[in-house]
Every structure is written in C-alpha cells, then in structure tokens.
Amino acid sequence: MTENETQSTVLVGVGGQGILLASEILAQAAMQAGYDVKTNEVHGMAQRGGSVMAQIRYGPKVHSPLVPKNSAQILAALEQVEALRFANYLAPGGLAAVSAQAITPVTVSFGAARYPENVEEMLKVVFPRLVYFDAAQKAKEIGDIRAANIVLLGVVSCGLDLPLDAWQRAIALCVPEKFIDLNLKAFDVGRNFV
Amino acid sequence: MRYLMSGNEAIARGAYEAGVTVGTGYPGTPSTEILENLAKYKPKVYCEWSPNEKVAFEVAAGAALAGARAIVTMKHVGLNVAADPLMTLSYIGVEGGFVACVADDPGMHSSQNEQDSRNYARFAKIPLFEPADSQEAKDFLKMAIQVSEQFKSPAILRSTTRVSHSRSLVVQEERTAEGKVGFVKNPPRFVPIPVWGRPMRQRVEERLLRQKKLSESSPANRIEWRNRALGIITSSIAYHYAREVWPEASFLKLGFSYPFPDALIYEFASGVDSILVVEELDDFIEQHVRALGIKCQGRNVVPGIMELSVDLLQAARAKLEGRAAPLEKPVAFLDQIPPRPPVLCPGCPHRGVFYALGKHDVVVTGDIGCYSLGAFKPLDRMDTILCMGAGISMAHGMQIAGESRKVVGVVGDSTLFHSGITGLLDITYNKGTSTIIVLDNRTTAMTGHQDHPGTGRTLMGEATVAISIEDIGRACGFKRVISADPYRLKNAMQVISEELAADEPSLIVFSAPCPLRERRRVGQVRAIQTDVCKGCELCLGIGCPAIEGGGEKPKINEILCAGCGLCEQVCPTGAIVAGGEA
Incomplete structure (x- = not known):
C-alpha cells in the first residue's frame, strides 16, 4: 500500500446508535495492524438526534482525517436512509453495508417530509455492491439489540484487509470487560454473514 | 508506544x-x-x-x-x-x-x-x-x-x-x-x-x-522542498488537505504562525516559481505575504467561507490550472431523503415550555444552548439568538423600543450563570417589564453535561455550594420569582399566562434535570391506544423524536420514549397512556 492507497471507511447513522464506538474499534484495529490512523467524528449540536457520521482512514501515512467524496472503500449505515444521504462518499465499486433499520426523523412526523417506502430498491440502484440486512435483528438474536453496531462492523471487516486478530484485540480494548464476549460474538455474526 | x-x-x-x-x-x-x-x-x-x-x-x-x-x-x-x-x-x-x-x-x-x-x-x-x-x-x-x-x-x-x-x-x-x-x-x-x-x-x-x-527558527515552522514549480504556504488542518491535493508541491508549513517568520517566508518564496496560500477562514497569512511584497494566490482560488476539504482543494487546483472543476457526483434520490436535523431529545424538559409559549402572541428572544433547538419546527418558538446572555438583555431592548407584543427572554441555567445576571440587573434597574424564563436542566447540556455553579459539583469531582437561580433573581431586584415544574403542562401554561400579564419584570425558573445526563427515564414509557386515537396528530406538534408520524396514526417508539408524559397531556382524546399498549 502506498501513501495514495489510504483505506477510508465512512460509518453513518443516527445519534445514539453506537457509531462512535464502532469507529473507535475500527481505528484501534488498524493501529493494532501497524498502520497510521486518523478518524473524525462530530460532537455538540450536530449530535442531538441528527445524522451522525464517523470517518476512519488508515494506511502507511494518512494526511486528511476527512474522507474525500467518492473515495471510501466502505460506507456502512446503521439507518437505511442515512446510507443514501452519504452515498457520495463511497468510491466507485465500493462496498455499502446497510442495516435495514428505519428511524423516523421529526421532519417526517410533523409532515414536512416523507420517509421513502421503497428504500431497498433505492439502495440497490445507488449501490452496485450492497449488503442489506437487519443488524438489529441479528443482534437481538444473540441477546442484545444494542450490539447492532458491532454486527455491522463484522460486515465492514470483510471489506478491509485487517487481520482477524487485530479486530479481536481492538474489541477487547474498546468495550467494557463484561461485554467483550457478546461483542466478539456480534462481530462474528456480521463477519460470517457475507 | x-x-x-x-x-x-x-x-x-x-x-x-x-x-x-x-x-x-x-x-x-x-x-x-x-x-x-x-x-x-x-x-x-x-x-x-x-x-x-x-x-x-x-x-x-x-x-x-x-x-x-x-x-x-x-x-x-x-x-x-x-x-x-x-x-x-x-x-x-x-x-x-x-x-x-x-x-x-x-x-x-x-x-x-x-x-x-x-x-x-x-x-x-x-x-x-x-x-x-x-x-x-x-x-x-x-x-x-x-x-x-x-x-x-x-x-x-x-x-x-x-x-x-x-x-x-x-x-x-x-x-x-x-x-x-x-x-x-x-x-x-x-x-x-x-x-x-x-x-x-x-x-x-x-x-x-x-x-x-x-x-523564524522554530521547528514548528518548516519548509518541505519538493518540486519548485509551486510552493504552498499553509497552516493547521489545511496542510493535510493540501498535501493530498498537491503531493508534488513544496510546502512552507506554519505552526508558530504569529509573529510571522518573515525570513523563512522570503527564503521559501525565493525557492519556488509561484506561491499559493491555503488557509481556512480569513486570509490571515495571505495578507501578510502580500504585505511582504511577495506575489501569491490564495483567496482567489481557495474559499474563505466554511471549512476546507480535499474536495474543495481539488476544485481550487483545477481553477488554478485553468481546468474545469471535477464534477461532483449528485446524491441520487436527494429529494426523497428526509432531512434529519438535531432535535430536543425525548423527555427534554424544555419541550413543554416552548409548546406553552406557542400559545401566546409574544416575541421570544433566545439564547445559546440545547434550547436553541426550540427555534425549529414544529415548536418554532424562539425568534432571536445573538450570543450568551443576550436572550435576557435583548428582551429588555425590544420592550423599551416600544415593541407592542410582550417580549419573553429565554435562557438556560449555565448560560444565566455565564452572562445573564448582569442582564437581569439591567431589567430591574431600568424599570423594564420583560418576562424572563430560565430553562434550568441542572447541567451544561449541549456541550456534554458539564457542571456549573448551580449543580453542587466541581470539575474536580467535589461537592460544593449549589447556587439558587431564584435567589439570584431576588437579589437582582425581581419581585416576581416563580419556580415551576416544566413537565406539568397545564401548570406551566398557567404560570406563563399570569407572568405575561404582569406589569413588572418576572423570572420563571422551570427546573428539571436533563434525562440524558441522569441516564434514566422521566416516567413510564407511553403508548398510543390505536382504538381511542382519532388521528388528530396534536401529539406530533410537540416535536418529540419518539413519536413517529407519517402513517395513518402516530405511534410511540418504546425504545426512544423517555416517559415524560408531555404527549399524554396534549392528547385531547386520552389515547396516550402509561405502561405500553392497553
């Protein structure tokens, strides 16, 4: 990998879905694998129930912490229309991992906008390489719906060249001890799903 | 390591x-x-x-x-x-x-x-x-x-x-x-x-x-010689964006940027054919480079409004080289993607106060904090924001200017301690009649729940005196100081009506801790009984993200609901009840 071959991942969702933890684990895994790493996330006003985006870049030497448009190898979304909103970050031929969760924005509730009914078809049009699945349902099956972010991360891991043990060490470092097993399991579910 | x-x-x-x-x-x-x-x-x-x-x-x-x-x-x-x-x-x-x-x-x-x-x-x-x-x-x-x-x-x-x-x-x-x-x-x-x-x-x-x-000799300022055709002078994060866009160019990276290292700037300028200054916001470096008599480009190709990015600099490079800017791929279905702006959280104690204010023809001068979100629809009950503390002083300014409607100043607890107290003094001292509402959620919420003089805790984690906002109001000369519970909607509406009618300044303190900070629900999760609900959608008027509309009848997302019960109080048919679907 050369300096130009920085690997970029964009994680999107809605405030409170665990995007930031997933971002931290990915960054930690890249670091465990010996790469230079930069990440960016949004705080404050931008976080109150609004769209949330985290960006992670790694490689031999990373400059910008922000992912340029049309350059991410992976776009992963914990909320399905958020994948569409940030679709222009994905490189041509990049992998879109989208969880089928739908969270209604307030703008839809008070009638200023509509939540599209045919999101799956739209996703298929926009993303030639699409993994569309219900991460929340998968997480529920292994015992905790809140692990949906880590299930999604398991899918993401299939599109990146980081070794499995780097991911496992990263999870062990980033989550509280009593949740490590659950999260490792959630990660496996995602990784084996593809 | x-x-x-x-x-x-x-x-x-x-x-x-x-x-x-x-x-x-x-x-x-x-x-x-x-x-x-x-x-x-x-x-x-x-x-x-x-x-x-x-x-x-x-x-x-x-x-x-x-x-x-x-x-x-x-x-x-x-x-x-x-x-x-x-x-x-x-x-x-x-x-x-x-x-x-x-x-x-x-x-x-x-x-x-x-x-x-x-x-x-x-x-x-x-x-x-x-x-x-x-x-x-x-x-x-x-x-x-x-x-x-x-x-x-x-x-x-x-x-x-x-x-x-x-x-x-x-x-x-x-x-x-x-x-x-x-x-x-x-x-x-x-x-x-x-x-x-x-x-x-x-x-x-x-x-x-x-x-x-x-x-001029600091290691924080450095020249990176590469190709001498173009030299880029830059600082801060713009350096990293520019390195990706001009990997072949020479760079003067400023880290100890003022006082400007003139000798270094001259040395760099004499070593390259042309100079481009890449900086975010003001042309701080560029103006100085020009003042040194050095020809450069900068603001003519690099935007000074909003933050820079690799994408924006790619466009700047194209402009510099006389090429058409790279086409930005349009987001497909953009018109079908619903906006998702930040909103007051489920269970936020501010929501009911804005809802109540919405029943009055008043001007609301607002302030800086989570409650700034009260300016958004559907609550739509904040009319101005200037800076910390201005919600109080500007209310007085509008009133003495002769604004025919009553003016209400809205301020948060941390913001009041920050710079609202002098505004309170001004109102009483100068015989104002404004109504000031303090939205007291017992924390500095928007920035992530920091303590302040009203919380009884210090940053060092020690217990300390908790300053009373009501006492401050009285000490500032307010005769009418009312404490109220923002979750009891009827009472909140009555208090607001009474104080708006008063012909003297008044201070209403609506206190309830931020549920996000407390990490617990305010009360029992609510549910809408579909057989009782008439679909009037009044509950959607409170702008709670836990109430999902857009379908035939609204429904409450049980994971998001914080159990504040505000929706139950605005429902005219009694369809909303505690403890899940009846």
Whole structure:
C-alpha cells in the first residue's frame, strides 16, 4: 500500500446508535495492524438526534482525517436512509453495508417530509455492491439489540484487509470487560454473514 | 508506544507534560474535552469550570502571575468574552507559562458564527500556535508554554473542529517540572495605570520583534522542498488537505504562525516559481505575504467561507490550472431523503415550555444552548439568538423600543450563570417589564453535561455550594420569582399566562434535570391506544423524536420514549397512556 492507497471507511447513522464506538474499534484495529490512523467524528449540536457520521482512514501515512467524496472503500449505515444521504462518499465499486433499520426523523412526523417506502430498491440502484440486512435483528438474536453496531462492523471487516486478530484485540480494548464476549460474538455474526 | 488521541486529548496531555498545574475554562464545542481530559490528571493539575470565559481567563492569569503554568480553554466566541483580560494581559505579561487554548469552528458545526481567532493573536500582539494534528497539538502546547515563559507573554494555541475532534497517533512523554509559585510584588510590572502602562506598551512591541526571530527558527515552522514549480504556504488542518491535493508541491508549513517568520517566508518564496496560500477562514497569512511584497494566490482560488476539504482543494487546483472543476457526483434520490436535523431529545424538559409559549402572541428572544433547538419546527418558538446572555438583555431592548407584543427572554441555567445576571440587573434597574424564563436542566447540556455553579459539583469531582437561580433573581431586584415544574403542562401554561400579564419584570425558573445526563427515564414509557386515537396528530406538534408520524396514526417508539408524559397531556382524546399498549 502506498501513501495514495489510504483505506477510508465512512460509518453513518443516527445519534445514539453506537457509531462512535464502532469507529473507535475500527481505528484501534488498524493501529493494532501497524498502520497510521486518523478518524473524525462530530460532537455538540450536530449530535442531538441528527445524522451522525464517523470517518476512519488508515494506511502507511494518512494526511486528511476527512474522507474525500467518492473515495471510501466502505460506507456502512446503521439507518437505511442515512446510507443514501452519504452515498457520495463511497468510491466507485465500493462496498455499502446497510442495516435495514428505519428511524423516523421529526421532519417526517410533523409532515414536512416523507420517509421513502421503497428504500431497498433505492439502495440497490445507488449501490452496485450492497449488503442489506437487519443488524438489529441479528443482534437481538444473540441477546442484545444494542450490539447492532458491532454486527455491522463484522460486515465492514470483510471489506478491509485487517487481520482477524487485530479486530479481536481492538474489541477487547474498546468495550467494557463484561461485554467483550457478546461483542466478539456480534462481530462474528456480521463477519460470517457475507 | 503511540496512542490514538483526539486533538483535545492531546492538548490536555501536552499541558500535563508541560508541568501545567492550573487549567480553567468554560465548555464550548469544539474545545470542551481539553479541560475534561486535563482534569483526569488531578491532583497534579487543578481544573475548574468557571462561570464564563472571562473569569476563566482571569483565574488562569492570576495563577500565571503567581508563577504557576496555566492554560485556559474556550471556543472561538468565548475568546470574545475574554478579550478584555487578553488585551491587557499582553501588556503586563506572566511569570508562569500561560496559554489560551481556543478552538475555532469553520463550517459552523456547533456555533453561531465562523470567526477566525488567529486575528486575536495579532490584535493582542502575542505568539500564535496552530497544530494540524494530535501530535502537534501536544507538542505545540508545550512549545507555547515554553515561549510564553521565555518572553513572559501569554500565547494562543488555536485549534479547529477538525483538529480538536480528529484522532491521530501521539507519542507520550514524561511530565516536566512545575513552575515555582510565589508572587513577587512589582507594581511597574503588574499595574498598568498609564504611568506604568506606557512603558509596557513599548515592551510589547520589542517583545514581538524578538519573538519573530524565534518563530523564524522554530521547528514548528518548516519548509518541505519538493518540486519548485509551486510552493504552498499553509497552516493547521489545511496542510493535510493540501498535501493530498498537491503531493508534488513544496510546502512552507506554519505552526508558530504569529509573529510571522518573515525570513523563512522570503527564503521559501525565493525557492519556488509561484506561491499559493491555503488557509481556512480569513486570509490571515495571505495578507501578510502580500504585505511582504511577495506575489501569491490564495483567496482567489481557495474559499474563505466554511471549512476546507480535499474536495474543495481539488476544485481550487483545477481553477488554478485553468481546468474545469471535477464534477461532483449528485446524491441520487436527494429529494426523497428526509432531512434529519438535531432535535430536543425525548423527555427534554424544555419541550413543554416552548409548546406553552406557542400559545401566546409574544416575541421570544433566545439564547445559546440545547434550547436553541426550540427555534425549529414544529415548536418554532424562539425568534432571536445573538450570543450568551443576550436572550435576557435583548428582551429588555425590544420592550423599551416600544415593541407592542410582550417580549419573553429565554435562557438556560449555565448560560444565566455565564452572562445573564448582569442582564437581569439591567431589567430591574431600568424599570423594564420583560418576562424572563430560565430553562434550568441542572447541567451544561449541549456541550456534554458539564457542571456549573448551580449543580453542587466541581470539575474536580467535589461537592460544593449549589447556587439558587431564584435567589439570584431576588437579589437582582425581581419581585416576581416563580419556580415551576416544566413537565406539568397545564401548570406551566398557567404560570406563563399570569407572568405575561404582569406589569413588572418576572423570572420563571422551570427546573428539571436533563434525562440524558441522569441516564434514566422521566416516567413510564407511553403508548398510543390505536382504538381511542382519532388521528388528530396534536401529539406530533410537540416535536418529540419518539413519536413517529407519517402513517395513518402516530405511534410511540418504546425504545426512544423517555416517559415524560408531555404527549399524554396534549392528547385531547386520552389515547396516550402509561405502561405500553392497553
């Protein structure tokens, strides 16, 4: 990998879905694998129930912490229309991992906008390489719906060249001890799903 | 061993390593986590949230005059509040190293304006450091403390949202020795009455010249020679964007950027065929390069409004080279993607107050905090925002100007302590009749739940006196001071109606702790009984993200619902009940 071959991942969702933890684990895994790493996330006003985006870049030497448009190898979304909103970050031929969760924005509730009914078809049009699945349902099956972010991360891991043990060490470092097993399991579910 | 740290964590680490013993500040995105992280080094470092940035600045200045190394943290607009002590601390100087850590917000992610704080360094005639990543954030903070101490001058470390909130790898070092505390009386040095102030004024200019010599040889300013056809002068995060867009170009990267390293700028200019200045916000460097008589490009191709990015610089490069800008791929289905703006959280105690205010034909002058979100539809009940504390003073201004409607000022608890108290005094002293509403959620919520003088806790984690807002109101001369529960809607509406009708100033304090901070529901989760619901959608008018509309009848998302019961109180048919579907 050369300096130009920085690997970029964009994680999107809605405030409170665990995007930031997933971002931290990915960054930690890249670091465990010996790469230079930069990440960016949004705080404050931008976080109150609004769209949330985290960006992670790694490689031999990373400059910008922000992912340029049309350059991410992976776009992963914990909320399905958020994948569409940030679709222009994905490189041509990049992998879109989208969880089928739908969270209604307030703008839809008070009638200023509509939540599209045919999101799956739209996703298929926009993303030639699409993994569309219900991460929340998968997480529920292994015992905790809140692990949906880590299930999604398991899918993401299939599109990146980081070794499995780097991911496992990263999870062990980033989550509280009593949740490590659950999260490792959630990660496996995602990784084996593809 | 390298650690992945945010810029703010790295600044805190730098302060720790530099032997800083006092850290003060007022929370403000994107600066807040600096002090939160520095406080983790207690008891070696004393940290406090001060009521506002001016006080924080003065506390840190006092510590530095006594000989301690000190930092003060704030967001860009906070430096406006602290500008008064900044301008004169430059004159009297410091004993221990003193660095004001200021975080700008290009792109206005969480701010009401987009000012470029680098101008303050030139304004106050003090050194300026601009880190571009976390390693530099740590290194430059230490360098700033050292330069401050060497010249007995305060310094500014200027970060931006992307520097503060990006994570990158940092090598840690040991803590150095602390400053020696013991104030040495010296009135001509510390008392800027004119007879002593005028010589200080001279010393500031002499100091700047000596500091310029230092910036010219500082490792924070460096030339990277590559191809000599184009030379780029840049600073802060813009350096990293530019490196990706012009990998072949030579760079002059400024880190100790004021006083400008003129000798270095001349050396760089004479080594390249043409110069482009790439900087975010103001043309701070560019104007100086031009003043040196050096031809350059900059603002003519690089935008000065909103934050830069690799994408924007790709377009700038195309323009520079006379090519068409790369086409931006349009987002497909853009018109079908519903907007998802930030909103008041489920269970937010502010929601009902805005809903109640919506029943009155009044002007609402608002303020800075989570409750700024009350300006959005469907609540739509805030008409102005200026700056911290202005919600109170502007209400009075509108009223004395002769506004025919009643004017209501809305302010948060932390904001009231920050700069609302003088506004309260103004209203009573000058015989105003405004109604002031304090939305008291017992925390500084928007920036991530920091303590303040009303919470009874300090940043050091100790219990302390909890100042009563009602007592402040009475002490400021308010005869009508009412405490109310924002979750009891009928009562809240009645209180607001009564106080609006009063012909004298009144202060209503709506108190309830922020459920997000308490990490627990306000009450039982609510549900809508579909057989009772008539589909009137009045419950959607409160703008709660837990109530999902858009279908035939609204429904409540049981995971999001915080159980505040506001929807139950606005439902005219009694369809909303506690404890799930009946």
